[in-house]
Amino acid sequence: MKLELRDITKKFGGFTANQNVNLTVEPHQIHCLLGENGAGKSTLMNVLYGLYEPTSGSIEIDGEPVTFSGPGEAMAAGIGMVHQHFMLVPVFTVAENVALGNEATKGVGLDLNTTRNRIREISDRYGFQVDPDAIVEDLPVGVQQRVEIIKALVREAEVLILDEPTAVLTPKETDELLNIMRQLRDNGTSIVFISHKLREVKAVSDVITVIRRGKVEGQVGPDTSTDELAALMVGRDVSLTVDKEPSNAIGSALEVTDLTVVGENGVVLVDNVSFAVAPGEILAVAGVQGNGQTELTEALVGLADHVSGSIKLEGQELAGRGVREVLSAGVGFVPEDRSTEGLVAPFSVSENLVLDRYKDREFASGPSLKLGAMRENAQQAVDSYDIRTGSVDAPVSTLSGGNQQKVVIARELSRPLKLFVASQPTRGVDVGSIEFIHKRIVAERDKGVPVIIVSTELDEVYALADRIAVFFHGRLMGIVPADTPRETLGRMMAGETADEVLPPAPWDDSHDQQQHEGTHTA
Amino acid sequence: MSATTTSPESNQVSAPSPVELNPDDFRRSLLGSTLQSVLAVLAALLLGGLLIAATDETVRESAGYFFARPGDTLTAMWDAASSAYVAMFHGAVYNPDGSGLTGKLYPLTETLTVATPLILAGLGVALAFRTGLFNIGAQGQILIGATLAGYVGFAWQLPVGLHLLVVIVAGALGGAIWGGVVGLIKARTGAHEVILTIMLNYIAINLVSWLLTLSTFQREGSSNPISPPIAETAMFPKLLGDSFRLHWGFVVAVVATVAVAWLLNRSTIGFELRAVGANPRAARTAGISVTKGFVVVMLIAGMLAGLAGTAQIAGTEHSLTVGIAASFGFDAITVALLGRSKPWGTFFAGILYGAFRAGGVTMQTATGTNIDIVLVVQSLIVLFVALPPLLKLKSRRKEVAA
Known part of the structure; x- marks a missing residue:
């Protein structure tokens, strides 16, 4: 199956997430979408998967234009997607999860045996080692991911979209996944591999399409050097x-x-x-x-x-x-997860910049906050850390991930x-x-x-x-x-x-x- | 959609998550925009008007020959709804038929009188909500505040000025205790504040019922559960002379609004409370004590509700009964909701609800429209305030399905 995206543009209000994106996924190919966080890779795939309607542009399968009004139709057309966050019911068994939404039935009852057999069949073919009767929440993350892949394969997906699949895996599990991807490709499944990790992309891809700020920046082969790929991603040379x-x-x-x-x-x-x-x-x-x-x-x-x-x-x-x-x-501390531990989303940039310092004499006299001093401090941090925000009074949630992280870093390093x-x-x-x-x-x-x-x-x-x-x-x-x-x-x-x-x-x-x-x- | 909040300057394509309902949506409906609140009120009044028209006698008669003369029905509907709302306006804001300026402005002062406990208790609910707590316990806090204030009012003999001051402090203290207990238990054991406040409401109302059977509290020579009247020195003086019921409690409500606005937005304590409310994990990571925040906010929230109780007993009722809190504690939740948990929003929402209460009575006597229609309008407002996130969910589904 040959999948083509033609001139896809997707706008959210005044914001353009994808602009005139052209992409062709050939059969027997691992096609990598490489781009920074927020470059518009996931939006593009959600368009492809029927989760978003494109503002303009068309999707073609084997030369025929198609429209998907939802994941169901995309799946029926042979497109499967493994999301970054798994869509599994933790207390269900593997077989129940795979059957969910695609249940084989016998009269009015569920026919889980058919599903079990399909899982064993796929599992054996690719060496997944997945037990259909295991409870999903007991499985390691890497195996849960394979369950997601099985879900797509059971539905006879010919194009498999993997959205940042290695983000949650150990190095060993990552290697295993890359092997699985190669096997799937050799068996005829096309794979769209979304990632921003250069090494993995180079290791497994046949074609790499680099996306930056919603636009296709270029299409290159896997032999392109890491530095060159990074430069394409960010639009300038960076030293890694x-x-x-x-x-x-x-x-x-x-x-x-x-x-x-x-x-x-x-x-x-x-x-x-x-x-x-x-x-x-x-x-x-x-x-x-x-x-x-x-x-x-x-x-x-x-x-x-x-x-x-x-x-x-x-x-x-x-x-x-x-x-x-x-x-x-x-002690300065940058917590692991900025959105749950490092920042208070509805708070302004200037408030977040004093989240652990608001009681300092610099920002408070007695019980009263010095809003002016807070704003001044924020302006300085914005300037010296190149935090891109419309205003220091804007809620920090309106900033991109990188800029949010700079707020946390600026706060902790500014004393x-x-x-x-x-x-x-x-x-x-x-x-x-x-x-x-x-x-x-x-x-x-x-x-x-x-x-x-x-x-x-x-x-x-x-x-x-x-x-x-x-x-x-x-x-x-x-x-x-x-x-x-x-x-x-x-x-x-x-x-x-x-x-x-x-x-x-x-x-x-x-x-x-x-x-x-x-x-x-x- | 959330993408609209992404400023063009930011280099991030923060595409909204496709299907799931953001758990923050409900929160946002409580913190949403002023415009949404105003629209909710207008929509509720419009629907209420239709309801008034539907229950009107003339409208029903003219509807009998609707197809012959549809104009009659429409006129009758307009008459019914408009006369009811005009009557409500006369009862709540300005009565052109009143005798003299006093009579003309009496409705407005009545509105402010009723609004006083609503504003105070509403502020308590709003403040707790900004800290992430659903304080359903304003009713109990008002009751205990009123009880303590009332006791000090009728049992103690103190000089003018000092007596009222002590009454106010006692009322605030009573509410603060009743609210603080919630914060303390939640901080210590993690028990949910909704359960705690609901249970404490029951305890409060039964406690007051029981107290009013004791000789200390029950009025001498009365077999009814009512306390002796509080001393003159314990009462809020009238704000605009004796021809109006409006008392200095309203000034307390204004001062409380200013104070809460300062506390929330300009003080270190408010900074902590808001941080705890918006993201307790981040607050904890930044060294803010979440449990301390719970205790502090429930103390203050209770104090505000206690002041509402004080306004009731020292301002209008003057003696303690089980019904002294009326339904103010529950209406306060609606008021805070309509006011989007913002201090001044709550203030104006409180006045609006005061107007409904004051005007509803006039509406019933003047036009025969049932006063329950006011309750319907109030409930519709709540519904419309809660509606936007639901609509958003629906449109998001639509986008997904399209």
Whole structure:
């Protein structure tokens, strides 16, 4: 099946999300839509999937114009979509989820056996290893995603749209998904792969269409260099690596000893972790999402409830103190999720910029807020952080993701700090803003502030780290130098300790080293 | 659609999520625009007018020969609706037939008198809502406020001026206790404030019933559940002389509105409360204590409702009965809703509802239109205020289906 989008324009009010987009998806092809967050990729696919009506333009299948008034019709025409957020009923079994909306019936009863068999058939063909009777909420995220893919395949989708499918996956699961995509392509399914992760795009795509600000910026092959792709995405050359001098940090400003965090249900989330960070050093914490990094940062700023052990900042004990006290002790904190933790959406930009500082003498006299000072402060931040907003009084929710994140970063970096902790500082942020935020973080390090960055993006870890700490199941697998190879980090993220994966110290002979590595690559 | 709020300057295509109803939509209906409120009132009055016409005797008679002379029916409908609303206006704002300026302006002062407790209690509901709490407990808070104020009013003998001041403080304190308990329990145990406030309403009303059977509270020589009248020194002085019921409680309501507006928008406490209301997780991450916010806001909300109770007992009723709160505590929720939980919005919504109450009586006596029509109009307003998010949902579905 050949799918063509011709001159698609989609406007929301006065805002043009897609402008004259042309796209042809050939059979047996993985076609990648590459673009920053908010470039209009998802809108385009929602148009294709019948969720939005295009303002103008047409969709053609095998040369015949079609219109979809809803996902049902798109599915019937052979288009399947796996959304970024899965559309699964958590308490249903895999078979029930797959049958939902497409139920095989026997008389008035459900015929789940037919569905079960179809699932087994597809699962076997592609090596999905999905049990039709498993409850969806018990399955790992990667498997849930396969259930979504099965859903589309059961409905005989010939074009499969995958919207940012790797955002929720571990590196291993990502590799598996890329393999599945290749297999599907070889079996004749066309795939539209939406992503902003350059490495994956290069690894799997046959054709790459770059979208920027709602327009097609160009169509290139997978052999295009990463830098070139990034330049197409943002419209100018960006350096993906941050220019930074090697850290000459000595001593330790932050000392964490035997830190343990226990969750509400008694599960140990951070398991007896000890490390130190020197002034003027960036310690990047790597690991697959959900291995205790979030809880580590929460414990550091006093947000976690059941914490034992010690957190000493310049000799001052922080463990057991409240958030307010920790922040006023000079800790800057960028939480993992800006929209739920970092910002108050209906608050103005200027209000959000003082969210944890409104009681400072600078912004309040007694119980009264100094609105003028708040606005002035906001204007300064907007200027120096290039926050694009119509006005400092505009609700922060009207800003794009990257600009929202800059508000959070600006707030936390705009006061003298003794420690800076940032969790996923550039998640869901466009490449241009990533570069800017990275530079600011390095600048803070160069001022002599100890910095802890938690990131699940290895690219980011490499770009920023002076040393890398790897977390697995709440335990610290080790702290390794910044130039540790990707594969080694990957193995540590999967549960091997630094001692197991790292070559022995340089004074051992090289024969030993090779042998050591050899025994662990399996 | 949410894309319209994306300013062109921002480089983000924030496409709205296609199908699901944004959980914030309901919240937005409570915080929505002034225009929406005004339109809701107009639409409700229009529908109410049709209802008045439909129940009118003349209209029904002329409808019998509608096809012969349709003009008659329409005229009769117009007459019925307009005369009812004119009567309501005469009863609520300006009575041209009144004797002298006093008689002419009496309706307006009556409206403001009725509006006083509505505004005060409405502010309490609005403030709590801005902090993310549904305070259904204004009724109980008014009752307890009125009880404490009443007790101080009839049992204590204090000099002029001081007595009223103590009465006001007692009323505010009573409400603050009744509201604060909710905040405290919610902060400590996480219990839902809707359940807590509803239960405390029952406790309050039964507590007052019981108190009024005690010799301390029951009027001497009366077998009715009514307290002795409060002392002259405990009453709000009349604002415009003795020919009007309007009392200084209204001034308290104006001051409270100014104070709440300042508190919400210009103070650090309001900043905290609004942050807690809009995004408690972000507030907590920024070092703001969410639980403290709950306690503080319920104390203040209760205090405001307590002042409404004070206005009732020290301003108009002068003695405590179970019915002293009338339905002000529940109407206050509607008032806050119509006022979009904004201080001045609540103020004007309170006056509008005061006008309905004051004018409704005149409407019934002058035109025979049932006073229940006022209730219908009030309910329609609530419906129309809640309608926009529903319509939005529908149009979004339509877009999806189109």
